[in-house]
Amino acid sequence: MSHLAAALRKDLLLQWRARAQVVAVFAFGAAALLLFSFAVGPETTVLREQAAGFLWLGLLLSSTLTLAESFHAETEHRALEGLLLLPASARALYYAKALANALALFALGAGLVPVMVILYDAATPRIPALLGIILLGSAGLSAPGTLYAAMTSQARARQTLLPLLLFPLVVPVLLAAVKATSLVIHGDPMGQLRAWTLLLVCFNVIHWSLCGLLFDRVVED
Amino acid sequence: MVTGRNGSGKSTLLRVLATAARADRGTAQVAGHDIRDARAEVRRRVALLGHDSGLYDGLTARQNLEVAASFLGPAAAARVGALMGEFGLADRAGDPVSAFSAGMRKRLALARTLLKDAEVVLLDEPYGELDPPGFRLLDKALDALKARGATVLLATHLLEHGRQGCDEALVLEEGRLAWSGPARDLREPGAAP
Amino acid sequence: MRDSRLPYGLLALGLALLLWGSYWGLFLAPRETYMGDVQRIMYVHVPTAWNAMLALTFAFACALISLFRDDPVWDARLEGALEVGVVLSALLCMQGAIWAKPTWGVWWDWDPRLTTTAVMVFAFGGILALREFVDDPVKRATWSAVAAIIAYVDVPIVYFSVKWWNSLHQTQSSPETVSRAFQWPLRINAFGMLFLMSGLIALRARLAFLRREEEVA
Numbered sequence: 265m266s267h268l269a270a271a272l273r274k275d276l277l278l279q280w281r282a283r284a285q286v287v288a289v290f291a292f293g294a295a296a297l298l299l300f301s302f303a304v305g306p307e308t309t310v311l312r313e314q315a316a317g318f319l320w321l322g323l324l325l326s327s328t329l330t331l332a333e334s335f336h337a338e339t340e341h342r343a344l345e346g347l348l349l350l351p352a353s354a355r356a357l358y359y360a361k362a363l364a365n366a367l368a369l370f371a372l373g374a375g376l377v378p379v380m381v382i383l384y385d386a387a388t389p390r391i392p393a394l395l396g397i398i399l400l401g402s403a404g405l406s407a408p409g410t411l412y413a414a415m416t417s418q419a420r421a422r423q424t425l426l427p428l429l430l431f432p433l434v435v436p437v438l439l440a441a442v443k444a445t446s447l448v449i450h451g452d453p454m455g456q457l458r459a460w461t462l463l464l465v466c467f468n469v470i471h472w473s474l475c476g477l478l479f480d481r482v483v484e485d
Numbered sequence: 486m487v488t489g490r491n492g493s494g495k496s497t498l499l500r501v502l503a504t505a506a507r508a509d510r511g512t513a514q515v516a517g518h519d520i521r522d523a524r525a526e527v528r529r530r531v532a533l534l535g536h537d538s539g540l541y542d543g544l545t546a547r548q549n550l551e552v553a554a555s556f557l558g559p560a561a562a563a564r565v566g567a568l569m570g571e572f573g574l575a576d577r578a579g580d581p582v583s584a585f586s587a588g589m590r591k592r593l594a595l596a597r598t599l600l601k602d603a604e605v606v607l608l609d610e611p612y613g614e615l616d617p618p619g620f621r622l623l624d625k626a627l628d629a630l631k632a633r634g635a636t637v638l639l640a641t642h643l644l645e646h647g648r649q650g651c652d653e654a655l656v657l658e659e660g661r662l663a664w665s666g667p668a669r670d671l672r673e674p675g676a677a678p
Numbered sequence: 679m680r681d682s683r684l685p686y687g688l689l690a691l692g693l694a695l696l697l698w699g700s701y702w703g704l705f706l707a708p709r710e711t712y713m714g715d716v717q718r719i720m721y722v723h724v725p726t727a728w729n730a731m732l733a734l735t736f737a738f739a740c741a742l743i744s745l746f747r748d749d750p751v752w753d754a755r756l757e758g759a760l761e762v763g764v765v766l767s768a769l770l771c772m773q774g775a776i777w778a779k780p781t782w783g784v785w786w787d788w789d790p791r792l793t794t795t796a797v798m799v800f801a802f803g804g805i806l807a808l809r810e811f812v813d814d815p816v817k818r819a820t821w822s823a824v825a826a827i828i829a830y831v832d833v834p835i836v837y838f839s840v841k842w843w844n845s846l847h848q849t850q851s852s853p854e855t856v857s858r859a860f861q862w863p864l865r866i867n868a869f870g871m872l873f874l875m876s877g878l879i880a881l882r883a884r885l886a887f888l889r890r891e892e893e894v895a
Contacts (some may be wrong), residue, residue: 270555274541277552281543281581337541346539349505350601351528352556408828415821420811429808429825432801433832436839443843463839474831478824481745485507485816507816 267353271360274347278337279364285333290372293326294379301383308385315386316445320401320438323373328427330368331409334361335417344414344483358479362410362472369402388449393457397448400464401441407471408433414482440464486647486668487640489657495640496536498657499607502638503533516604532603534611538594540582546593547578553597561600568596572622587614592622599626605636612643624650644671685884688877695870703863710860716780720860723773725868729875730770730795733763734802734830736879741826744819750890751883753819756826757809758883760802762875767799790841797836801829815890 265273279286300318301311311318338344348354374395381387388394412429416422444460487495500506502515504524513520516530540549550568554561569575572592582590591614598606611623627650630637641647647654647668654671656664664671703721710717737759744752774792775785786792805825812818 265555267556270552273555274552277548278541278543337543340542341540342535342537343539343541345505345537346597347553347556349503349528349531349533350553350556351525411824411828415808415825418817419808419821420813425804425808425811428800428804432797432804432836433829435797436832436835439839439843459842463835463842467835470831470835471828474828478827481820481824485505 267356268360271347271352271356272363275334275360275364279368282333282337286368286371289326289329290375292329293322293372293376296322296325297376297379297383311384312386313450315380315384316442316449318384319373319376319380319445320442322376323369323398323401324405324431324434324438326372327369327405327409328430330372331365331406331413331430332417332422332426334365334368334410335413338414339417348483354480354483355476357483358410358414358476359472361414362406362475365410365413366399366403366406369405370399373398373402386449390448393448394445397441397444397461397464400461400468401437404437404441404464404467404471405430405434407468407475411475411479411482414479436463436467440467486651486653486671487638487655487657488642488644488647488671489663492659493657494660495657496609497660499533499609499638499640500535502605503531503535503607504528505533505535530604531607532598532601532605533607533609534594534598535609538590539597540590540594542583543581545579545581546574546585549582549593550597550600553600557601560602564600568599571626572596573618588616588619591615592619595623595626599630603635605638606630607638607640609640610642611639612641612646620646647671681884685877685880688873688880692870692872692874692877695866696874697870699863699866699868699870703860703867707860707863716777719773719777721863721867723770723777724864725871726766726770726773727791727795728868729871730763730766732872733759733766733875733879734798734833737763737802737826738830741823741830744823745827748816748819750815750819751887753815753823754887754890755879755883756819756822757806757886758879758881760806760822760826761882762879764799764803764806766875767795767802770795771799788840788844790837790844793840793844794833794837797840798829798833801832802826805829815893 297318300321304310304314335344344357347357377394377398409426409430412426416425416429419425440460440463444457444464447457447460487498489495497506501508502513502520504520504527508520515527518526518530520527541552544552547565547569550565551562554565566575569578572595574589574592574596577585577589582593585593591611595611598608612620615623624646627637627639631650637651639647639651648671651668654664654666654668655662656671700721704718707718707721709715737756740752740756740759743749744756771792774789774795778787778789779785805822808825809818809822812821
């Protein structure tokens with residue numbers, strides 16, 4: 265079995281066995297969406313207009329929980345170090361973990377869509393396009409997020425450090441994903457969707473390669 | 486065997502030799518390869534059991550071994566069942582590690598360490614947390630390692646165990662080598678050499 | 679790191695140039711036709727912008743070298759460059775707000791360059807925070823270098839995304855250099871700030887290096 269396949273199997277196994285947590289994170293995300301509507305007020309037009317922003321803010325906040333948790337199991341008993349000493353390729357371990365996290369965030373985002381539809385009256389028939397954007401956005405959050413989660417899981421004040429480091433970095437993902445989602449929900453008369461999708465793709469390409477290259481230095485002594 | 490007071494550097498030594506930690510100065514050759522220049526080569530031939538078990542609490546005992554084996558190759562995968570039997574874990578193979586006692590975890594960690602067909606095996610306080618049956622299982626495993634020609638470096642406080650099974654002894658004091666020689670000549674710390 | 683007096687010399691020279699350039703720009707240079715006296719902030723704003731970017735680019739270079747060389751000197755320089763870069767970027771945002779209020783009536787108008795700068799303050803400031811919470815100096819050096827590289831590579835992406843995001847609103851909205859009468863005080867201030875910044879980075883790096891020596895000892 266290649267190292268990537270072995271690592272992916274490991275991460276999917278870990279996620280499967282921790283599936284109760286997914287429900288908790290989903291509840292957190294849904295609660296966030298609810299709180300946003302309380303903060304903004306019950307005017308349906310305003311809520312529908314800003315629905316995309318709320319969805320992605322909710323997903324961004326929830327992602328810190330998912331990402332931080334993904335390394336808890338690895339550092340608790342130095343399991344990750346144990347794998348590195350086998351030797352397992354650090355790069356393979358990174359890509360597997362980042363892929364698993366991207367998948368988890370995608371599931372979370374997709375799960376929050378019905379919440380968005382109900383709370384903000386923001387439905388759309390273009391489901392594949394919406395899911396595609398959620399996938400790209402989740403991947404964009406996961407690539408740097410997994411690297412920083414690995415870093416902060418070994419530092420003090422890890423709860424505050426991860427969002428502090430990650431949020432400024434993923435501003436392009438937030439902007440592009442919100443804009444693209446908004447266009448999918450409300451219509452795209454000027455054909456801007458392609459540009460925003462391209463931005464998401466570029467961000468992903470750059471960060472998946474860069475973070476994969478640098479992960480080795482983050483986890484090795 | 487390596488022994489010495491708490492904080493004398495036994496764990497650090499083992500970790501550096503296994504390339505789990507980096508030395509600030511100097512170098513070493515383990516299993517014929519340099520720990521700085523040929524880290525991957527050293528890792529292929531060395532197995533380390535440190536203070537931490539390296540286990541995933543969320544996975545079952547069998548899954549923990551299978552995960553490690555999946556990186557090592559089909560030969561290791563074939564050994565999973567045998568190792569679990571050897572360390573008395575067979576009837577708890579499907580239980581999550583989070584439910585294990587400290588002694589059971591230690592056994593599982595030992596089994597995991599021995600999955601790799603290593604030339605050099607580094608064990609940091611392997612007798613800790615084991616019960617008397619566990620001691621016997623470990624001694625059997627160590628005898629088997631010796632029989633197939635592996636080098637075993639054991640860091641321990643339990644001098645008696647060390648003196649029985651080991652050929653050489655090293656005593657560390659504050660990070661420096663204070664004494665080395667045949668294990669049977671080793672005396673209690675504090676006594677004149 | 680040698681205990682040279684060069685940084686102090688740079689500080690003195692920089693301050694002197696800044697005083698000269700600012701006096702010239704504030705009192706002697708002609709009043710701009712359309713924007714009036716408010717435009718004078720450009721004599722500080724533009725040099726700050728250039729030097730902030732320069733400081734963070736130097737930080738990026740230090741990060742790369744630090745990763746390849748494992749030399750604590752470059753990690754110390756990284757810390758100095760990061761801190762000075764973050765301070766200059768924060769100043770830039772404040773200057774932008776001071777200029778925007780009388781010009782546009784709002785403190786913040788989402789100008790792409792200033793917004794990107796604000797994101798950079800958080801991104802690079804976050805790395806300084808990271809350094810505070812990592813005890814092992816080797817790990818601290820490696821991790822901040824990695825984080826600095828990722829943050830720096832991200833800067834153009836952030837800029838473009840904010841630019842497109844804001845494109846429906848307005849284009850350039852920060853003070854611009856207009857004619858040659860304005861060039862000299864600008865250049866003097868730019869160099870003044872450059873020397874000041876270099877002196878500060880050198881001194882801050884020295885401090886970081888000494889602290890690390892003390893830690894390791």
